[in-house]
Amino acid sequence: xxxxxxxxxxxxxxxxxxxxxxxxxxxxxxxxxxxxxxxxxxxxxxxxxxxxxxxxxxxxxxxxxxxxxxxxxxxxxxxxxxxxxxxxxxxxxxxxxxxxxxxxxxxxxxxxxxxxxxxxxxxxxxxxxxxxxxxxxxxxxxxxxxxxxxxx
Amino acid sequence: xxxxxxxxxxxxxxxxxxxxxxxxxxxxxxxxxxxxxxxxxxxxxxxxxxxxxxxxxxxxxxxxxxxxxxxxxxxxxxxxxxxxxxxxxxxxxxxxxxxxxxxxxxxxxxxxxxxxxxxxxxxxxxxxxxxxxxxxxxxxxxxxxxxxxxxx
Numbered sequence: 001x002x003x004x005x006x007x008x009x010x011x012x013x014x015x016x017x018x019x020x021x022x023x024x025x026x027x028x029x030x031x032x033x034x035x036x037x038x039x040x041x042x043x044x045x046x047x048x049x050x051x052x053x054x055x056x057x058x059x060x061x062x063x064x065x066x067x068x069x070x071x072x073x074x075x076x077x078x079x080x081x082x083x084x085x086x087x088x089x090x091x092x093x094x095x096x097x098x099x100x101x102x103x104x105x106x107x108x109x110x111x112x113x114x115x116x117x118x119x120x121x122x123x124x125x126x127x128x129x130x131x132x133x134x135x136x137x138x139x140x141x142x143x144x145x146x147x148x149x150x151x152x
Numbered sequence: 153x154x155x156x157x158x159x160x161x162x163x164x165x166x167x168x169x170x171x172x173x174x175x176x177x178x179x180x181x182x183x184x185x186x187x188x189x190x191x192x193x194x195x196x197x198x199x200x201x202x203x204x205x206x207x208x209x210x211x212x213x214x215x216x217x218x219x220x221x222x223x224x225x226x227x228x229x230x231x232x233x234x235x236x237x238x239x240x241x242x243x244x245x246x247x248x249x250x251x252x253x254x255x256x257x258x259x260x261x262x263x264x265x266x267x268x269x270x271x272x273x274x275x276x277x278x279x280x281x282x283x284x285x286x287x288x289x290x291x292x293x294x295x296x297x298x299x300x301x302x303x304x
Binding site: 018019038039040041042069070071072073074076077078081095096097098111113114115116 | 170171190191192193194221222223224225226228229230233247248249250263265266267268
C-alpha cells in the first residue's frame with residue numbers, strides 16, 4: 001500500500017468523459033485524493049462525498065479529487081447529482097479498470113456485489129507531489145477517518 | 153451468440169441493490185430484454201432507453217428489462233434519472249461482472265474506454281421463455297434496429 005512520503009504515482013484517469021484524461025501526478029501536487037468504492041452507493045452519496053462538496057464550495061480547501069473504479073459516464077453523472085452546477089471545484093475522476101488505484105495498492109475484491117475490484121474508502125493528503133497523510137477505512141461501508149471534517 | 157429459438161438462459165441479475173437478485177429466465181417469460189453498453193452514456197440516456205420508458209408508461213407493451221454491465225447502484229440511479237417515479241414498469245437490472253450477458257455471448261471488449269467487457273446494444277423479444285427475435289447493433293454507439301419504435 002502507498003505510504004507517507006511516497007510520490008503520488010503517475011497515471012491517467014478520466015474526467016468528464018472516457019476520452020478526456022489527466023495524469024493525477026501532474027494535476028494534483030497539493031490537495032486531496034479521496035477514494036470511494038462505488039459511485040451512487042448510499043454511503044458514498046449520502047454520508048461521505050456531499051460534505052467534501054459543501055466544504056469545497058466554501059472555497060477554503062486545496063483541490064479535492066474523488067476517484068472510483070467506475071467509468072467516466074457514471075462519475076460524471078454522479079458529479080452532476082451531487083454538485084448540479086459543478087461549481088464546487090471538486091473533481092470526479094474515473095479509473096474504470098482500476099489501474100490507478102492498483103498503483104496505490106488500494107483495491108479490494110468486490111466481485112460478489114459489484115462485479116470487480118474496487119477502491120477502498122481512503123483519503124490521501126498530497127503535499128509537493130508526495131503523500132503527506134493516508135487514511136483507509138477498515139470497513140469500506142463506514143466513514144470515520146476519511147470524513148471531510150477529519151481530512152480537510 | 154444466442155439465437156432465435158434458444159431458451160433464455162437462467163442466471164441471476166441484480167435489481168435495485170446488489171443484494172436483490174432475480175433469475176431473468178423466471179421473471180421474463182414474455183417481454184423484451186434490452187442490452188446497453190453503459191448506463192449514463194449519451195446514446196443510452198438520450199436516444200435509446202427514454203423511448204422505452206415512454207412507451208412502457210403508455211401501458212401497451214409486455215415487460216421490458218434493461219440490462220447493462222454496470223453495478224446495481226449505478227443501474228438504480230440511472231433508473232431514477234430516466235423514470236423518477238419508477239412508475240413506467242421498465243426494469244433496470246445490473247449484471248456487474250457480465251456473467252449473464254456472457255451466457256448470451258453478447259459481450260464486447262470496451263476495456264480501453266470503459267474498463268471492462270460490456271453488453272452490445274441489443275434487443276431480444278422473448279415469447280414463452282424463448283428468443284423470438286434478436287437484433288444487435290453493429291455499431292454500439294448507434295440506435296437503429298434496437299429502437300423502441302422498431303422493437304415494441
